[in-house]
Amino acid sequence: MPSNDGYVGAEQCKTCHNEIYEEWKSSGHSKIIYKPSNGNINIPLPEGYSVNEISYVIGGYKWKALFLDKNGYLITSTSRGDGRNQYNLKSKRWVDYKAGERVPYDCGMCHTTGYSPEGHQDGLEGIKGRWKFDGVQCEACHGPGALHIQSSLKRDIKIDRTICIRCHSIDPLDAIPVNDVFLAPYTEVNQLMKSKMKKFKCVNCHNSHRSSEKSIKQSCESCHQKIALRYENSYMHRVGVKCIDCHMPQAGLIAEGDRETFTGDLKSHLFRIDHTKKFPFFIKDNEKVNPGYLSVDYACIRCHNLYEDRERMSGFAMVAHKIKITTNIKIMRLQMVFATIGFLSALIAMLSALSLKGWFWAILKKKTLLSVHRNSVWISFFIYLFIATLCIYFHTPLDNPAKIFNLGWFLIHPINGISGIVLYSGKIISVRKFKQGWKRPGLIWGIGIFIFWIVQYMTVILSFFNIVRV
Numbered sequence: 001m002p003s004n005d006g007y008v009g010a011e012q013c014k015t016c017h018n019e020i021y022e023e024w025k026s027s028g029h030s031k032i033i034y035k036p037s038n039g040n041i042n043i044p045l046p047e048g049y050s051v052n053e054i055s056y057v058i059g060g061y062k063w064k065a066l067f068l069d070k071n072g073y074l075i076t077s078t079s080r081g082d083g084r085n086q087y088n089l090k091s092k093r094w095v096d097y098k099a100g101e102r103v104p105y106d107c108g109m110c111h112t113t114g115y116s117p118e119g120h121q122d123g124l125e126g127i128k129g130r131w132k133f134d135g136v137q138c139e140a141c142h143g144p145g146a147l148h149i150q151s152s153l154k155r156d157i158k159i160d161r162t163i164c165i166r167c168h169s170i171d172p173l174d175a176i177p178v179n180d181v182f183l184a185p186y187t188e189v190n191q192l193m194k195s196k197m198k199k200f201k202c203v204n205c206h207n208s209h210r211s212s213e214k215s216i217k218q219s220c221e222s223c224h225q226k227i228a229l230r231y232e233n234s235y236m237h238r239v240g241v242k243c244i245d246c247h248m249p250q251a252g253l254i255a256e257g258d259r260e261t262f263t264g265d266l267k268s269h270l271f272r273i274d275h276t277k278k279f280p281f282f283i284k285d286n287e288k289v290n291p292g293y294l295s296v297d298y299a300c301i302r303c304h305n306l307y308e309d310r311e312r313m314s315g316f317a318m319v320a321h322k323i324k325i326t327t328n329i330k331i332m333r334l335q336m337v338f339a340t341i342g343f344l345s346a347l348i349a350m351l352s353a354l355s356l357k358g359w360f361w362a363i364l365k366k367k368t369l370l371s372v373h374r375n376s377v378w379i380s381f382f383i384y385l386f387i388a389t390l391c392i393y394f395h396t397p398l399d400n401p402a403k404i405f406n407l408g409w410f411l412i413h414p415i416n417g418i419s420g421i422v423l424y425s426g427k428i429i430s431v432r433k434f435k436q437g438w439k440r441p442g443l444i445w446g447i448g449i450f451i452f453w454i455v456q457y458m459t460v461i462l463s464f465f466n467i468v469r470v
């Protein structure tokens with residue numbers, strides 16, 4: 001097929017390489033650019049546009065989508081005015097991308113197969129260059145396949161294990177540009193080259209035909225066995241924090257992120273964390289660039305940003321693989337059970353006290369009510385005494401017993417039981433499920449503490465007045 005310079009398209013490879021074809025088809029490479037039709041579009045279109053008014057959809061697989069108009073230019077204004085032209089998948093929000101500007105599509109070299117910079121695809125003046133097939137198809141990496149589909153011979157098709165560099169890097173290769181606090185996109189190669197793992201290629205870890213989550217061939221643990229063993233005994237391992245949660249945080253940004261918690265949306269390939277340094281960047285040729293490592297801001301603050309600061313995290317980061325909390329988890333669970341009983345009896349004490357005062361509907365006789373009140377007060381009192389004793393015991397570091405006089409923890413401890421249940425389950429769920437940090441559990445925790453203190457104070461005050469009077 002000389003008219004197509006030997007390119008035949010992925011559909012032609014399906015017959016003999018069906019498994020690879022199916023994997024590739026469900027990965028991002030196959031979906032980066034396509035012509036929309038009523039059947040294949042599963043994201044919203046910019047306001048005021050119908051499928052017929054859009055020539056190509058760009059992306060929409062993992063992070064964001066942009067759209068080209070009938071002339072091949074990026075759509076930068078909608079029926080609502082300028083902007084609101086980029087659709088972010090995770091937040092399901094429309095944001096501005098070069099609002100109102102006239103932007104040609106000159107991105108085909110990384111998004112298509114059989115690209116050449118001359119001419120205009122489909123004759124659309126907004127598109128720079130032409131290509132044979134939409135998306136990163138088999139032949140974008142393996143070269144034209146016309147000969148091979150007839151001969152089925154190895155020598156008629158090529159494999160280049162360094163091909164990724166063509167699209168996952170930007171020039172110059174020895175610098176990693178930083179936008180605000182985030183690593184620039186398309187810089188995986190630039191990043192990997194700064195790491196001690198630079199001798200590996202992308203394909204040492206990735207199966208090139210699969211989407212990233214399903215593509216990992218070799219786990220971190222398989223090479224770093226010593227560290228993996230050490231980490232197995234740590235607390236964070238138990239709650240489900242993985243190597244890549246710290247070593248490959250989303251330090252890059254392609255669509256949307258939160259600069260306060262250093263959380264972008266593209267996983268870093270720098271791997272190295274340096275706990276001694278602050279937010280890492282320096283200026284080179286008037287550009288912010290990353291020197292080749294991440295600080296604890298990226299590695300830890302994303303998850304630990306509610307009550308912890310970077311100083312505390314830097315302290316722990318030195319021993320990140322072997323953090324064990326001072327209290328045994330089983331004892332903490334026991335404590336939670338006791339604390340719950342303590343809380344419930346404090347609640348009963350408060351309600352019965354209110355009832356004794358006549359401020360609350362009395363179901364029981366006054367005498368019964370009084371004994372309920374007294375008993376529940378005693379129960380909660382002894383439970384908290386017991387818990388406090390346990391806490392003092394476990395929180396007195398033998399190497400620094402003076403810490404016992406730090407009353408901060410002592411004062412908030414009685415409430416830890418009940419709030420702990422909320423806090424820990426919330427945190428663990430959010431790590432395992434949402435990976436979004438602690439904002440929501442933190443709020444619940446806060447409200448929990450507030451309610452708890454009110455119950456505690458009310459009980460003490462009411463008990464005092466009732467017991468004196470009755």
Ligand code: HEC
Pocket residue numbers: 008009010012013014015016017138139142144145146148149150152153154155157158159
């Ligand atoms: C008619 C069947 C057939 C079709 C169609 C076909 N292949 Fe193959 N392909 C084979 C066979 C058979 C081999 C194994 C050759 C060997 O081991 O000597 C192979 C091997 C390969 C290899 C490995 C080469 C190597 O050096 O190990 C690649 C890459 C490849 N095919 C890509 C493609 C692509 C891309 C397409 C579509 C453009 C395609 N194939 C279409 C039959 C086919």
Ligand code: HEC
Pocket residue numbers: 028032058059060061062063064065066105106107109110111166167168169170185186187188254266
């Ligand atoms: C150097 C090659 C390269 C160039 C040039 C390039 N891209 Fe990309 N694009 C990528 C890669 C690679 C990704 C995947 C993210 C990553 O690995 O950093 C991507 C991802 C995207 C995505 C997100 C896809 C998704 O599934 O959410 C959009 C949208 C996008 N690019 C638009 C553009 C536009 C518009 C241009 C031109 C202004 C452009 N790109 C230029 C390589 C490139």
Ligand code: HEC
Pocket residue numbers: 010013014017020021022024025029136137138139140141142159160161162163203208209
């Ligand atoms: C992003 C680039 C890329 C794309 C797209 C791609 N491949 Fe590959 N493919 C590679 C690389 C790199 C290797 C070598 C992998 C290795 O050695 O670890 C490879 C290996 C292969 C092999 C031989 C080894 C094996 O895994 O069996 C075949 C066959 C193959 N590809 C076929 C295809 C077909 C068919 C498609 C399209 C459906 C395709 N590839 C799409 C990069 C790509």
Ligand code: HEC
Pocket residue numbers: 164168188189190192197200201202203204205206212213216244248265266267269
């Ligand atoms: C040491 C192993 C390793 C190497 C080498 C490596 N990666 Fe990755 N990569 C990973 C892991 C692990 C993930 C996360 C997979 C997941 O989402 O669970 C990942 C994710 C990605 C993602 C998706 C990012 C995201 O935020 O969803 C891209 C793109 C990527 N890698 C490209 C590359 C490229 C290009 C290279 C070569 C420069 C490369 N990787 C080298 C291990 C590696």
Ligand code: HEC
Pocket residue numbers: 026027028029030031032059060061062063109110111112136140141161162163164165166167168202203206207208210211212213215
């Ligand atoms: C022709 C350009 C091109 C080449 C070559 C290329 N990529 Fe990509 N890659 C892209 C683009 C564009 C995206 C964004 C796809 C999307 O999100 O729809 C991407 C996305 C990815 C992703 C994340 C998307 C997913 O499906 O999870 C991984 C992982 C990845 N590439 C790995 C590789 C590896 C490994 C190689 C080398 C074997 C490679 N890429 C070669 C352009 C390329």
Ligand code: HEC
Pocket residue numbers: 194195196197200204205218219220221222223224243244247248271272273
């Ligand atoms: C194929 C084996 C292999 C795999 C898989 C692998 N590593 Fe490595 N890693 C190495 C080697 C080898 C070194 C270099 C050690 C040295 O030179 O001191 C290294 C170095 C590192 C370093 C130190 C980097 C620096 O610049 O200081 C970190 C951190 C790291 N790896 C984390 C990871 C993580 C996280 C993963 C999983 C995504 C992973 N590694 C997967 C082999 C591997």
Ligand code: HEC
Pocket residue numbers: 220221224227228231236241242243244245246247273274275276299317318319320321
């Ligand atoms: C809680 C976050 C966290 C987790 C989880 C984590 N690491 Fe680390 N790791 C760090 C920090 C922080 C450093 C750097 C310590 C320093 O600055 O001295 C580090 C250093 C390293 C190093 C280089 C220094 C050395 O000790 O050789 C390697 C390799 C490494 N980690 C691999 C891994 C592997 C493999 C896993 C999973 C089994 C893992 N890490 C899990 C935070 C983590």
Ligand code: HEC
Pocket residue numbers: 235236239241242245246296299300301302303304313314316317318320323325424427428431
């Ligand atoms: C993916 C989220 C995540 C990341 C990233 C993470 N942690 Fe954690 N960490 C947790 C969870 C969940 C717990 C258990 C709940 C708790 O005690 O707060 C925990 C517990 C801890 C604890 C013990 C409890 C305490 O506060 O005394 C320390 C210390 C700690 N992490 C330090 C670090 C350091 C240092 C880093 C960065 C190198 C880090 N963590 C990165 C999720 C994370």
